[in-house]
Amino acid sequence: MGILSWxxxxxxxxxxxxxxxxxxxxxxxxxxxxxxIVGAFVGGYIGSALGIGGVSGFNVPSIFVATLGAVIVLLxxxxxxx
Numbered sequence: 001m002g003i004l005s006w007x008x009x010x011x012x013x014x015x016x017x018x019x020x021x022x023x024x025x026x027x028x029x030x031x032x033x034x035x036x037i038v039g040a041f042v043g044g045y046i047g048s049a050l051g052i053g054g055v056s057g058f059n060v061p062s063i064f065v066a067t068l069g070a071v072i073v074l075l076x077x078x079x080x081x082x
Contacts, residue, residue, distance in 0.1 A: 005057075005058070006037055006040065007033065007037065009036070009037070009040055009055070009058065009062075009063070009066060010033050010034070010035075010036035010037030010038075010039075010040055011032075011033050011036060012036070012063065013036040013037075013039055013040055013043075013063065013066040013067050013069075013070045014032040014033050014034075014035050014036025014037075014039070014070060015032065015036070016063070016067045016070070017035065017036060017039060017067055017070035017071045017073075017074050018032060018074070020067070020071055021071055021074050021075070023078070035070060035073050035074055035077060036066075036070050038069075038070075038073050039066060039067070039068075039069040039070025039071070039072065039073040039074070040055050040066035040069060040070065041055075041069070042069035042070075042072055042073055043055060043065040043066045043067070043068050043069020043070065043072070044062075044065060044066065044069065045069075046065075046068075046069060046072075047065040047068075047069075052065065053065065
């Protein structure tokens, strides 16, 4: 996947993660996208390590794994922010 694909996937995954874990987080749109991109990397790494599969493109399993990673990153972000 190219950098533009990661940004678009990060946007989608970031929004999904905010939907799963609503709340007030500073930073707005940019932080949502960055957390989504980082979450996609984290989800892909964890998914590959567990043998579930990584983030390989725009498909349902990749978006699911990336969203789980983004939720983890959002949880860590909120813990560090406090």
